[in-house]
Amino acid sequence: MSVSRFKFSVKPQEAILILITMFWGGTFLAVQYAVTLSDPFFFVGLRFATAALAVxxxxxxxLRGLTLKExxxxxxxxxxxxxxxxLQTWGLQTISSSKSAFITAxxxxxVPLLQWLCLGRLPGLMSCIGIVLAFIGLILLAGPENNLLALGQGEIITLIGAIAIAAEIILISAWAGKVDVKRVTVVQLATAxxxxxxxxxxxxxxxxxxxTGxxxxxxxxxxxxxxxxxxxxWAQRSVSPTRATVIYTGEPVWAGIFGRLAGERLPLLALVGAAFxxxxVLVSELKLRKRRNPVSDMTAEEGLD
Incomplete structure (x- = not known):
């Protein structure tokens, strides 16, 4: 009788991405603290000015080779x-860091929904299922128990912010491989x-x-x-997009953990919504594999013979 063994291994690059995800999860709490000291737009401007200067x-x-396209x-x-x-920072003035993280996710x-509305690219089956699950989760997460369809101002603002981040992903993909990453990164951070x-x-x-704070x-x-x-x-060069997505899905989970440690308490219904x-997010990144037709394969092999 053979005994099956499960091997669990994590590449150094994947471990680094996990640490990055943990950090990003904690930033929601940090930003929520910052908006008690500053208005949202000034804080975002200062944050990205620092990032642009550093890069x-x-x-x-x-930067000397910057082109008009870039x-x-x-x-x-x-x-x-x-x-x-x-908008994410603005929303954090009225909702918890945990709730903000899950809505932002x-x-x-x-992304596939925006590609369909703006570019006419129909989303696949798994993307459609992912969209439905995510919106059910949003309703459960944001809606009070007596009215599940009621979204507060903070939730709506954060959701619009998530749409803008989805647009950012689409724009980055549109120019991927056509521009220099470093030059574009500096311009985008400075513009932000x-x-x-x-x-x-x-x-x-x-x-x-x-x-000081x-x-x-x-x-x-x-x-x-x-x-x-x-x-x-650097890390994503050797990590598949699917595995990277699974790792990044942990960001709102880490935000929820840090929020819990800071005293935030999500009700049971909201936790169910967060899980949805x-x-x-996970389902939207899954791809259905087409089954190979053995008859077609045999015919192809006979043709080669």
Missing amino acids: GLISLKT LKAGVAIGVAIAMGYS MYVPL SLVAFATMVPAGESVPPMS LVVVALGLGIFSAIIQVTMN IVAG
Whole structure:
């Protein structure tokens, strides 16, 4: 009688991605703390200005070859980043970091939906199932027990932010392989910062007192964002997209764990909704494999003979 053994192994690159995911999960709590010291658009502007400066300093030689196409790509992606993270930060003023993280995670199943609405690309079966699961999860997560279909302002703002992040992913994919990654990264981070700062005026924001807590969080997130972006580009070269997605799905889970440690308590219904969103993210990345027709294979082999 043979005994089956299950082998569990993690590549160094995958371990690094897991650590990155843990860090990003904790950033929701850090940002929620920051918005008690600053208005959202100023904080996002400061955060991405730091990140742009950090990446720019290590890419000075590369920046000299900046092309018009790369400038357009960076600006478009940067606008999407500014919208996504500013709205996410705005939403954190009224909802918990755990809830924000799970709603933001919906950007994964939203990508194929946006591709269908904007580009006419029909989503596959698994993507459709993932979208349905994620939206069921959103209703359960955000809706109070007496009215499951009621979404509060914070949930709606965060959901719109997730749509903007999904648009960012689509734009990055559209220019992938056509532009220099380092140059575009600097432009997109700088654009995100400028757009966020510019939005302070119509939003009625003013520059807050530069407290130690605000400076540490903004500069810390900015520098670590730059380091993590470079590290992710290196790690994902040897990690399949599917495995990377599974690892990134842990981000809202880690956010929930950190939120729990900080005293946040999600009700049972919200936890079920969070599980639906995670399932929707995972399912949307699964691909159905077509079964090979043995008759066709035999016919092909006979033709070769």
